[in-house]
Amino acid sequence: MVAMSGGVDSSVTAALLKSQGYLVQGIYMRNWDTSDERGECTSIQDWQDVQRVCETLKIDDCKQVNFVKEYWTDVFQQTLDDYAHGLTPNPDIQCNRHVKFGALLDQVPEDTWLATGHYSRSLNGRLYRGQDRKKDQSYFLSSVDSKAIQRTLFPLGEFQSKAQVKTMAQELGLHVAKKRESMGICFVGQRRRFAEFLSEYIDQPPGPAVDLEGRVIGQHQGLFAYTVGQASRICFGSDKWFVAHKRLEDNTLVCVPGSDHPALFHSACTARDWVWIEEGQPPPSFFLESNEKKGEEEKGVLVDAQVRYRMAPQKARLSRLRDGRYHLNFLEPIRAMAPGQQVVVYLDDWCLGGGTIQDIYNNNTTTL
Structure with missing residues (x-):
């Protein structure tokens, strides 16, 4: 079952799996009610593109599923609440956790793989960066648990560049080969300012x-x-x-x-609602027992950390706090770190998980 969006990535994903002998079914998620969208919404055109791609690839089984209610409850309302409280949320991360690898995966039979067009890799329930670092999307999957990762295929994770994917789409005669890549959030539309959209819901x-x-x-x-x-x-x-x-x-x-003012840089943060991808726990012996003496905070484990998509990973020391939150101390200050953002940690290419930034610090002083 291939989650198809009508774009080139998921279309090539379906083509690759079909060429490898899989029995492929296309499925399109409708997450936003177009009747409530006042801007330009592409869901109707996207669904038509999915059907046309399936026809070209001779994929007979293609259907649309409606997750408007789930998306509204688990993603959209939470996003609005976060913005209203001064936070900087990432709805794509919540969509992956609750909808694509939640509601959609629940509809996938146990003997069936789910496949997506994410530029990521997986092995034995572990999530890894995609080979193309410019397109790597493991950041957006950092809240998906290992049980879901174990049931998912990421065929594009081994590609070295997006150009290879587009070339393959052209060779296959897919009409979406030159389709403009969608960069916006689905509920906003392509031509609207995000702040303008939010103003209709946040007073x-x-x-x-x-x-x-x-x-x-x-x-x-x-x-x-x-x-x-x-x-x-x-x-x-x-x-x-x-x-x-x-x-x-x-x-x-x-x-x-100025864009490089010192007040825009912070050296540490605490994160709540932490998700460890692998079995909900950090890797065995990840936090050394010698650092867990009663009355002391851990010294921390050196990791690569990101607080934004496509941000170059930065070295940080990750430690657990006694209240269940996590603390990251960056070796170099980070620009534009903000409460509500997702901080994601890695060991080399292995994505361990992440949490929501709650507080940011500079010189041991909390900034809200």
């Missing part, structure tokens, strides 16, 4: 934008519309101002001049 008033000294430099249009590290679009003097953090208690946006 937050405008408020002051200030510098680090508290001097008013302009007005923001609702804290939900801003992300830490991004250009604020606020004009004051000759500087270009960037978002440093958001103060919900007094509805204030704090900005700094």
